[in-house]
Amino acid sequence: MAYDHKKIEKKAQEIWAALDLYRTEDDTGREKKYILDMFPYPSGEGLHVGHPKGYIATDIYSRFSRMKGFSVLHPMGWDAFGLPAENFALKNKVHPRAAVEKNIAHFKQQLAHIGLDYDWTREINTTDPEYFHWTQWIFLKMFEHGLAFQSDEPINWCPSCMTGLANEDLEGNVCERCGTVVEKKRLPQWVLKITEYADRMLADLDTLDWPEHIKEAQRNWIGRSEGAEIRFEVRTSDVLTSERTSDVLNIEVFTTRPDTLFGATYLVLAPEHPLFQNEGLRKSLRNVKKVYKYIQTAVSKTEIERAAEGKQKTGIKLEGIAAINPATKEEIPVYVADYVLGNYGTGAIMGVPAHDERDFEFANQFNIKISPVVFSAGSVSAGEIANGELQEIWGPERWAEEWNDWYTHPGILINSGEFSGKHSEESKWDIVAAVGGKRVTRYKLRDWVFSRQRYWGEPIPIIHCEKCGAVAVPYEDLPVTLPEVDHYEPTGTGESPLAAIESWVNTTCPKCGGPGKRETNTMPQWAGSSWYYLRFMDPHNGEELVSGKKEKYWAPVDVYVGGDHAVRHLIYARFWHKFLYDISIVSTPEPFKRLEFLGFILAEDGRKMSKRLGNIINPDDVIAEYGADAFRVYEMFMGPFENTTAWSTASISGTARFIQRVWNFQERVSDKPNVALGPLLNETIRKVEKDIEVFKFNTAVSQMMIFLNAAEKEGSIGKEQWLAYIRILAPFAPHIAEALWEEAGKEGSIHAAAWPTYDEALLLSNEREIVVQVSGRKRGSVRLSAEASEAEALNEAMKLPTVTAALGGKEPSRVVYVPGKILNIVR
RNA sequence: GCUGGAGUGGCGGAAUUGGUAUACGCGCACGACUCAAAAUCGUGUCCCGCAAGGGUUGUGGGUUCGACUCCCACCUCCAGCACCA
Numbered sequence: 040m041a042y043d044h045k046k047i048e049k050k051a052q053e054i055w056a057a058l059d060l061y062r063t064e065d066d067t068g069r070e071k072k073y074i075l076d077m078f079p080y081p082s083g084e085g086l087h088v089g090h091p092k093g094y095i096a097t098d099i100y101s102r103f104s105r106m107k108g109f110s111v112l113h114p115m116g117w118d119a120f121g122l123p124a125e126n127f128a129l130k131n132k133v134h135p136r137a138a139v140e141k142n143i144a145h146f147k148q149q150l151a152h153i154g155l156d157y158d159w160t161r162e163i164n165t166t167d168p169e170y171f172h173w174t175q176w177i178f179l180k181m182f183e184h185g186l187a188f189q190s191d192e193p194i195n196w197c198p199s200c201m202t203g204l205a206n207e208d209l210e211g212n213v214c215e216r217c218g219t220v221v222e223k224k225r226l227p228q229w230v231l232k233i234t235e236y237a238d239r240m241l242a243d244l245d246t247l248d249w250p251e252h253i254k255e256a257q258r259n260w261i262g263r264s265e266g267a268e269i270r271f272e273v274r275t276s277d278v279l280t281s282e283r284t285s286d287v288l289n290i291e292v293f294t295t296r297p298d299t300l301f302g303a304t305y306l307v308l309a310p311e312h313p314l315f316q317n318e319g320l321r322k323s324l325r326n327v328k329k330v331y332k333y334i335q336t337a338v339s340k341t342e343i344e345r346a347a348e349g350k351q352k353t354g355i356k357l358e359g360i361a362a363i364n365p366a367t368k369e370e371i372p373v374y375v376a377d378y379v380l381g382n383y384g385t386g387a388i389m390g391v392p393a394h395d396e397r398d399f400e401f402a403n404q405f406n407i408k409i410s411p412v413v414f415s416a417g418s419v420s421a422g423e424i425a426n427g428e429l430q431e432i433w434g435p436e437r438w439a440e441e442w443n444d445w446y447t448h449p450g451i452l453i454n455s456g457e458f459s460g461k462h463s464e465e466s467k468w469d470i471v472a473a474v475g476g477k478r479v480t481r482y483k484l485r486d487w488v489f490s491r492q493r494y495w496g497e498p499i500p501i502i503h504c505e506k507c508g509a510v511a512v513p514y515e516d517l518p519v520t521l522p523e524v525d526h527y528e529p530t531g532t533g534e535s536p537l538a539a540i541e542s543w544v545n546t547t548c549p550k551c552g553g554p555g556k557r558e559t560n561t562m563p564q565w566a567g568s569s570w571y572y573l574r575f576m577d578p579h580n581g582e583e584l585v586s587g588k589k590e591k592y593w594a595p596v597d598v599y600v601g602g603d604h605a606v607r608h609l610i611y612a613r614f615w616h617k618f619l620y621d622i623s624i625v626s627t628p629e630p631f632k633r634l635e636f637l638g639f640i641l642a643e644d645g646r647k648m649s650k651r652l653g654n655i656i657n658p659d660d661v662i663a664e665y666g667a668d669a670f671r672v673y674e675m676f677m678g679p680f681e682n683t684t685a686w687s688t689a690s691i692s693g694t695a696r697f698i699q700r701v702w703n704f705q706e707r708v709s710d711k712p713n714v715a716l717g718p719l720l721n722e723t724i725r726k727v728e729k730d731i732e733v734f735k736f737n738t739a740v741s742q743m744m745i746f747l748n749a750a751e752k753e754g755s756i757g758k759e760q761w762l763a764y765i766r767i768l769a770p771f772a773p774h775i776a777e778a779l780w781e782e783a784g785k786e787g788s789i790h791a792a793a794w795p796t797y798d799e800a801l802l803l804s805n806e807r808e809i810v811v812q813v814s815g816r817k818r819g820s821v822r823l824s825a826e827a828s829e830a831e832a833l834n835e836a837m838k839l840p841t842v843t844a845a846l847g848g849k850e851p852s853r854v855v856y857v858p859g860k861i862l863n864i865v866r
Numbered sequence: 867g868c869u870g871g872a873g874u875g876g877c878g879g880a881a882u883u884g885g886u887a888u889a890c891g892c893g894c895a896c897g898a899c900u901c902a903a904a905a906u907c908g909u910g911u912c913c914c915g916c917a918a919g920g921g922u923u924g925u926g927g928g929u930u931c932g933a934c935u936c937c938c939a940c941c942u943c944c945a946g947c948a949c950c951a
Contacts, residue, residue: 741890
C-alpha cells in the first residue's frame with residue numbers, strides 16, 4: 040500500500056490518545072527523568088519552523104527514555120504575562136487575556152500536528168490566578184526574609200515601553216525589546232536582592248552540566264572581582280594653608296590593584312558621587328561652578344553618549360582640595376570625570392597611570408605625574424631595586440626609554456617603601472593592611488528591579504499603610520488578581536495603569552485595619568518563568584507543592600532544553616530556586632542539572648525569520664506537504680543541535696525520501712534473519728542510543744540511513760531485525776513507526792515497547808579491516824581478526840603488491856601495529 | 867579590548883584517549899524507465915593527472931611511524947561582556 044502520511048499521522052495520534060500513553064504517573068517505582076523545554080510565550084504570529092526544534096529533541100529524548108524503562112515527566116505550558124502579550128493586545132484592541140487564550144489555542148493546534156508526547160493534563164499558564172497565586176506566595180516569602188525591598192534609586196526607564204527595566208533587560212543602553220535608548224528615572228520600586236546570591240550562583244556553576252559559553256556568560260554577568268577599599272584623607276583649602284586640622288572629608292576608593300597604591304597620583308570621583316551633595320566640599324571648592332556644570336552635563340548624558348565619546352576622556356580638577364596618598368603621604372589632586380561609574384565599587388577610584396591604560400590616558404591629558412611602581416620581573420635587577428629610587432640610578436634618559444607606556448601585569452615592586460623588591464601579587468594584602476584598608480568583593484550584578492508600570496503582570500501583593508508602611512497581603516488572601524479595566528494602556532508617568540482603579544487600590548491594612556492602598560506596580564515578565572518547572576510537578580495543588588512533597592520525586596530537572604536566555608531567565612530561575620532551597624521548599628541547590636542549548640533555524644535567505652521580512656516558514660505547510668515524520672527527522676538531521684542553520688526546503692526532500700523508503704522496505708521483511716545485516720544492526724542500535732543520550736541527533740539519523748542503504752542492497756531483512764530497526768526509528772518518526780508496528784502484526788503501541796538491545800560481544804569479535812600503511816601512507820588493507828598478532832598481520836600485508844612496490848625491496852626499519860585498526864610499515 | 871566557541875567539498879555537515887579525511891544528506895552531471903515531464907532507480911561527483919601517482923582539513927612552523935585531532939605564532943568568523951578600576 041502506498042504511504043499516506045496524513046492518514047498514518049491521524050491514526051497514530053488517535054492510538055496514543057486512546058491508550059493515554061503520555062500520562063505521567065508520580066509513583067511508578069521506576070527511575071524518573073524530568074525532561075523540560077523552555078516554555079514558550081504564545082505570540083500572535085504562531086509557530087515558525089524554528090520553534091519546534093527543541094520540542095522535537097525533547098520528544099525524541101523522552102520517547103527514548105520511556106522505551107528504556109524510565110518514568111518520564113515531559114510537560115508543556117505558557118509564559119503569557121508581560122509586555123509582548125500586552126502590546127499585542129493593545130495593537131489588536133482586545134483584552135490581553137483574550138489574546139493569550141486565542142494564541143494558546145493556535146499554538147496547541149500547531150504543536151499537535153508534530154506528534155509531540157506532552158502530558159497535557161499538566162499544562163500550566165502563568166496568567167492563571169491559580170498559578171500566579173504561588174508566584175505571589177514566593178514574592179511574599181522573599182519579602183518576609185528581607186530579600187524584597189523598596190527603593191527609589193534612579194532606574195532604567197524605557198520611554199517607549201513606558202516602564203522601568205532591570206539591568207538584564209538592556210542591551211548596552213538600549214531596551215532589549217524595542218531598541219529605544221533608556222533614560223534614568225527616579226521611581227519608587229520593588230527590588231529583589233539577587234546580589235545576596237551572587238557568590239553561590241557563581242560557585243555552583245561548576246557543579247552544572249551546562250555548555251561552557253552559557254556558564255561563561257553568567258560568570259561575566261555576575262562579574263565578581265576581589266579588591267580593597269582604601270580610605271584617602273582629603274584636605275580642603277581651609278586646612279591646606281594651616282597645619283593639620285581634623286579630617287573634614289574622606290574618600291573611599293575601590294581597587295583590584297592595591298599593590299599599585301604607591302603609584303596612585305590622583306583620585307577620581309564619579310559625577311554621581313555622594314560627596315558632591317556635601318556642603319563642606321562645596322564651600323572648599325574654588326571652581327564650584329565649573330565642577331557642578333560638568334556634573335550636570337555628565338549625569339544628563341546617557342552612558343551610550345559617554346561611551347560614544349570614546350577614549351577621549353573628560354573631567355575637571357577639584358581646585359582647592361587635595362587627597363593624601365596613605366602610602367606615600369603625598370598630596371595628590373582630585374578630579375571629577377565621567378569615565379568613572381557611579382554605580383560600581385564606591386564611585387571613586389585611585390588613578391594609577393603607570394599601571395592602568397585608562398588612567399594613563401587621563402594622566403597624559405591632564406598632565407598628572409606618572410609614577411611607576413611595578414616592573415616586570417626580568418627588566419630590573421635585584422641590586423637596582425635594593426638601591427632604591429630607580430630614576431636616580433638610571434638617570435632621566437634611560438628612565439624615559441624604559442618607561443613610556445603603562446604596564447598592567449603583576450611584577451616586582453619598586454618605589455614602594457618597605458615593599459620594594461617584593462612581588463606585587465604577594466604583597467597586595469599586606470599593603471592593604473598597612474594603610475588600614477579592607478578587603479572586599481564587588482559584583483557587576485545589580486539587584487533585580489522588580490516593578491513594572493504596566494497592566495499585564497502579576498500584581499505585587501503588598502498593601503501600603505500610612506501607619507504600618509508596606510504590609511504583606513496575608514497568605515490566605517492570595518491570589519491578588521488583576522481588576523477588570525476599560526483602559527490598560529501604560530500611563531507613561533511612572534504610575535501603573537492600575538493606580539487609576541480606585542475601587543481596587545483602596546483597601547484596608549491587614550495589620551491595623553486602617554485605610555490602605557494596594558501596590559499598583561506589577562511583576563516583570565520573568566517572574567512566572569522563575570519557578571514554573573516546579574509547578575509541573577503538581578499543577579493542580581499549590582499547597583502540596585510548597586510543602587515540598589512532590590518536589591522530592593521529580594526535581595531537579597534532568598535535561599533542560601532551549602535557546603536564548605543565556606543570562607536572564609537562567610539566572611533568575613537559579614536565584615529563586617536557591618531561595619526556595621534555603622527555606623526548605625526544594626531539596627537541591629540548582630534547578631537544572633543539565634542544559635542543552637539549541638541553535639536557531641534561520642530563514643532560507645540566512646536571515647532571522649520575521650513577519651516583517653516575510654520569510655517565515657510555517658510548520659503546518661511543511662507537514663502538510665512532506666509529513667510530520669519527515670519534518671521531525673529533517674530538523675534533527677540539519678546539523679549539530681547547537682548549530683544555527685538556515686532552513687532548506689530542497690534538503691527536506693532527502694528525509695522525506697528516507698521515510699518513504701523505510702515504508703517501502705516493509706515488503707522485504709522475511710521470516711529468516713539476514714545474517715549479513717547482523718553486525719551493522721547491532722552497531723546501529725548502539726550508535727543511535729549513544730547519540731540520543733548526548734543530543735547528537737544528526738549522526739543518529741545518518742546511522743539509520745546507513746543501515747537502510749545496506750538493507751536495501753541486501754534485499755531482505757529478518758522480522759526480528761525489522762522490529763528492532765523500527766523501534767529505534769520510533770522516537771524520531773513516531774507516526775510511521777506506529778503504522779509499521781501494526782503492519783508487522785504487533786499489538787499495542789510501539790512507543791510502549793522496550794528499546795532493542797545490542798550484543799556487546801558481536802561488536803568486538805570477528806574480522807576487521809586493517810589498513811596497511813607504508814611510511815604513514817595508505818597502500819591497501821587486509822581482513823584480519825582483532826586478535827591477530829603483528830607477525831600475522833605483517834605476513835598478510837606483504838602479500839599485497841601495492842605494499843611490496845612501495846617498500847621497493849627494502850627491509851622495514853620499523854613496524855607499528857594497532858590491532859584491529861592499522862599496520863604501518865616504516866621503510 | 868577581555869572571555870568563551872569555531873574554521874573540513876558547490877551547500878548542511880561526519881571523523882578528536884592521534885590511526886582509511888570528506889560518512890550521511892542536499893545540489894549537480896550522465897544513464898535507465900517514459901511520447902514527454904514529474905516521481906523512482908542506477909552510476910559518478912575534493913583538486914591536479916589518460917594512468918601510475920601526487921596534493922588537500924584557515925595560514926606558517928613544531929612534535930610523531932602517523933596530525934582535522936596535540937604544541938607555538940598568526941589570520942578570520944560567531945557569541946557574551948565591555949571606561950566594572
